[in-house]
Amino acid sequence: MKLQAGNKAPDFTVNDQDGKPVKLSDFKGKKVVLYFYPKDMTPGCTAEACDLRDNYKLLQKQGYEVLGISTDSEKLHKKFIAQEKLPFTLLADVDRKVHDAYGTWVEKSMYGRKFMGTARVTFIINEQGVLEEIIEKVDTKNHASQILKDGSAKSVAAKKTPAKAAKKTTTKPVKNVAAKAVKKAAKKSSSKKK
Numbered sequence: 479m480k481l482q483a484g485n486k487a488p489d490f491t492v493n494d495q496d497g498k499p500v501k502l503s504d505f506k507g508k509k510v511v512l513y514f515y516p517k518d519m520t521p522g523c524t525a526e527a528c529d530l531r532d533n534y535k536l537l538q539k540q541g542y543e544v545l546g547i548s549t550d551s552e553k554l555h556k557k558f559i560a561q562e563k564l565p566f567t568l569l570a571d572v573d574r575k576v577h578d579a580y581g582t583w584v585e586k587s588m589y590g591r592k593f594m595g596t597a598r599v600t601f602i603i604n605e606q607g608v609l610e611e612i613i614e615k616v617d618t619k620n621h622a623s624q625i626l627k628d629g630s631a632k633s634v635a636a637k638k639t640p641a642k643a644a645k646k647t648t649t650k651p652v653k654n655v656a657a658k659a660v661k662k663a664a665k666k667s668s669s670k671k672k
Contacts, residue, residue, distance in 0.1 A: 480581055481580060481581055481601070481609060481612065482609070482612070483609050483610060483611055483612060484608065484609065485608070485609050486607060486608055486609075487502060487510075487512070487601065487603045487607050487608065487609050488502075488576075488579040488580060489501070489502050489503045489607075490502050490575065490576045490579060492547070492569045492570065492571050492575070492576055493552055493569070493570050494552070494555070494567045494568065494569055494570070495552050495555035495556045495559055495567065495568050495570065496552070496556070497552050500545070500567060500569055502603075502607070503607065505543055505603075506605070506606070506607055507605050508541060508542075508543050508605060509540075509541045509542045509543070509602070509603065509604055509605060509610075510542070510543050510544075510545060510601075510602075510603040511530070511537065511542050511543070511544045511545065511600060511601075511602060511603075511625055512545050512547065512580075512600065512601045512602075512603060513526070513530070513544070513545070513546050513547070513599075513600040513601075513616075513621070514547050514548065514577065514580065514582040514596055514597065514598065514599050514600070514601075515527070515546060515547075515548050515596065515598055516548060516595055516596045516598060517548060517550060517596075518548065518550045518554045518555060518557070518558035518568075519554075519557075519558055519561065522598070522618045523548075523618075524562060525618040525619050526598070526616065526618040526619075526621050527546060527558070527562055527564055528562055529618065529619055529620060529621045529622050530544055530546075530564075530566065530621060530622055531562065531563065531564050531565060531566075532622070532632050533622035533626070533632055534565050534566060536622070536626065536632075537622060537625065537626070540626065541605075542625070543566075544566035544567070545566065545567050545568075545569055546564075546566065546567070546568045546569065547568070547569040547571050547576060547577075548568070548569075548570075548571065548596055549570075549571055549572055549574055549577065549596060550568075550570060550572075551570055551572060552570045555568040555569075555570055577596060580599070580601065581597075582596055582597045582599050583595075583596065583597075584596075584597045597614075598616045598618075599612065599613065599614050599616070600612070600613040600616055600621070600624075600625070601613075602625065613625070
């Protein structure tokens with residue numbers, strides 16, 4: 479059965495990046511952003527994590543606790559947290575039990591090849607442990623905005639746009655074609671005189 483908003487969030491216990499067990503029911507009384515993502519240190523997953531990092535204080539201010547979860551190991555999570563300075567917990571669901579409970583271990587397809595992997599899905603869980611919202615079309619660069627919905631989140635995409643725009647508008651010096659033609663003609667005429 480596919481989970482829907484209004485369902486009780488399946489409880490679980492899984493280790494975090496430090497090997498400490500984390501139990502979802504321990505967060506009762508808090509709103510939880512439980513976001514499933516495919517792999518540490520990949521472009522989309524890094525963009526999503528950094529957007530949540532950049533808006534973490536705002537999310538906390540609005541009562542949210544953020545938990546990222548993938549099938550990566552505790553060691554890889556620890557490296558990802560250090561590399562990107564992530565302030566929230568990453569859960570290592572290496573045996574995929576939590577993925578199975580939430581229906582996020584799915585068949586995927588890339589370049590005609592089918593394989594099993596993590597669906598990028600976020601579950602918003604309310605203070606009573608009930609699924610308030612399921613975000614299936616995650617915008618990795620603006621995910622905090624999808625969660626907060628009030629326009630208060632900073633956008634990772636907006637930060638990078640001016641730099642990209644500046645690169646695109648930079649022009650390369652144009653070579654003086656006329657000057658080359660004159661030099662070429664001068665060489666031809668000097669070689670004819672010899």
